[in-house]
Amino acid sequence: MLNKLPSSISALLDARTNGHSLPAGLYTREDVFEADLDVFFHKHWICVGLDCDVAEPGDATVVDIGRTSLILLRDDEGQLRVFHNVCRHRGSRLLDAGTTIVSKLVCPYHTWTYELTGELGFAPHMGKDFDKSCHNLKSVNFKSIEGLIYVCLSDDPPQDIDLLERTMTERLAPYDIRNARIAHQTDVIEDGNWKLTLENNRECYHCSANHPELCVSFVDLDFGFDPESLGEEDRLQAEEHFRLYEKRTRAWEADGYPSAAVEQLSECATNFRTQRLIISGAGESQTYDATAASSKLMGQMTRKDLGDTHLWGHNSWNHFMGDHAVVAIVIPLAAGKTLVRTKWLVHKDAMEGVDYNLDKLTDVWIATTDQDADLVARSHAGVLDPAYRPGPYSRFSETNLDKFATWYIDRMRAHGY
Template structure:
């Protein structure tokens, strides 16, 4: 079957999507679809852009480039996080360069227009006595600080259902005290594939046992679905015992005041997210080579027996453990290029070489990301092949992918495609 997507409208491609199957090739590969994706999913929906601890002190600022926009996230003199467009109100020059910095005021290098950290224009030389500085403040960006995770929406009409994520996130992330963490390490990995393939790959673990030996030390493959008919009788018994253990452990955590059951807002919504407290395999403490804690100085309430609080959105995924946090942001760069930015957060007072070993902290997810990058590249090459036809998702291990594809089509339709 030949792929007719080069000659189809985006609407036709959306019509061609079949329930239970992957998307038509053009929805992964075409430039016009990529531009539509950027408009719909990265300008009109809430997106994760980084942790609050990226700007730990007043005057700290960092620049995030996403969806054609450059954003300044900073902490003002009163200790409040703010997000502005990185565009001078004079003639549009960039105010800050990429990366992190410390500032007392925001000064445009071009003509020295100067802004307070609250965004007000403080100084604009040679503009005349009738010039009104109050009309030329930096343009703010809609944002929400959800338990220490900063989400923004570039639209003036952001989806209201972010409220569900706020309510869940603030409660579930409270024990980890993200405000008192710091970034111990960051990696920027370019994956040679479409951003939806990156997200699909993260939303299933069908591939994990064959591709992620490091991660599978702490992950439990039964948690991610299985076909009971394919299991031997003894394996079915093992699965049943595991499910009973999970139910008991979830009930125990919740009785202690730590919400743990799965919460899913994945269909019939704008803001797509899922969260659940997962049991960590083996030693049960952290996602490290031996599943023991990497950091002796624990986060927040100081417990390393609360498993892995997992949270994902449509451009992010996170794992919260007692000793450290993994936070990942997906930034599309083109139809076939995606930036995966991952950060490892530890207690703000934790010292490398004293409180933790760097390799133990980072090696599992560095290896996992490299492995996933190769899989995404392999997938993109396949969907770009004329022989590709949308394949059937496993009803046992890829249900989340089916929901993601349906949500994607629904949101494109909601925005006129």
């Protein structure tokens, strides 16, 4: 049975038509879900958290990816560490889900005790000849890219994360994400496959009809439109918008703020895109009136008119603005269940009720995430229906979905499916 599994998935991959959504089984089948976890969440770089999740020595947080449990922590010297949440004795979990503060990592089963560097310091009743140094915690390959923590659970992580690292190190430096503070966090479980969650995020075809709060500040035309479907007035407005984009991008870059689109979406392992986007309306932030939610700007930022530096990967999307940032991390739970964990960041010294109003800070993306959860659930229910057939992507508004689906097929093939 196991020997037949890859060929069965391979048949689904073969069935995909370019320019169309994926065959139903690639969204719904349990064997595909297990393959996705192995390929995309174990053998590729994924975003799992932030430096400021563990801001102080002794801070620790647990992140679960399928059957794999990780501990993010900061050791006594202030160094970031990522370990497997597995005792080297008989495999017990060391820490429960959530955040905590620890001075050492003590296994609750037999009290094997580890330093925050991962070294085994105490293992009772194991005899004088027991070599503790052979039983340190297993560390995980990770990178902190200007405060965004990426891990790869493979011993052979993709090297092409270098472009992401070079690009975002420069772009994120002024926001000082490493030293930001998490003002709020939500966990929303969507009733849909993780790929539907990502597809929904990679297009704004649906935005004007479903995201009234977001569309105050977010320009849906930025991700494509059919010029022939627009009336004369709307077409002229769109043309003017893109002339303004070119002008703003040149001005931002002349002032030392990299802004042009950089993307690595095909023929690669590490999938990402970034660009500095214009914020509509008042032009300051993704809030209900497009003005800044926090009077204390992020990091070393001194301007509110620098738009939205967006970044997406295959399990995350992010928006970095002058006054705050929104970081969303996607974690598959089952073929039809996906966790979307959203964090709102502010300057480390910003005080709620003094420098910012929490409702204004969070309302837009709380509403947007809830709306998206409903859309993803509808999509998943549809692909489960026997009447579902892969439909054509819009060549104007959904080109990034076609690229994602093509990348998905290519990466599955690269790993033997």
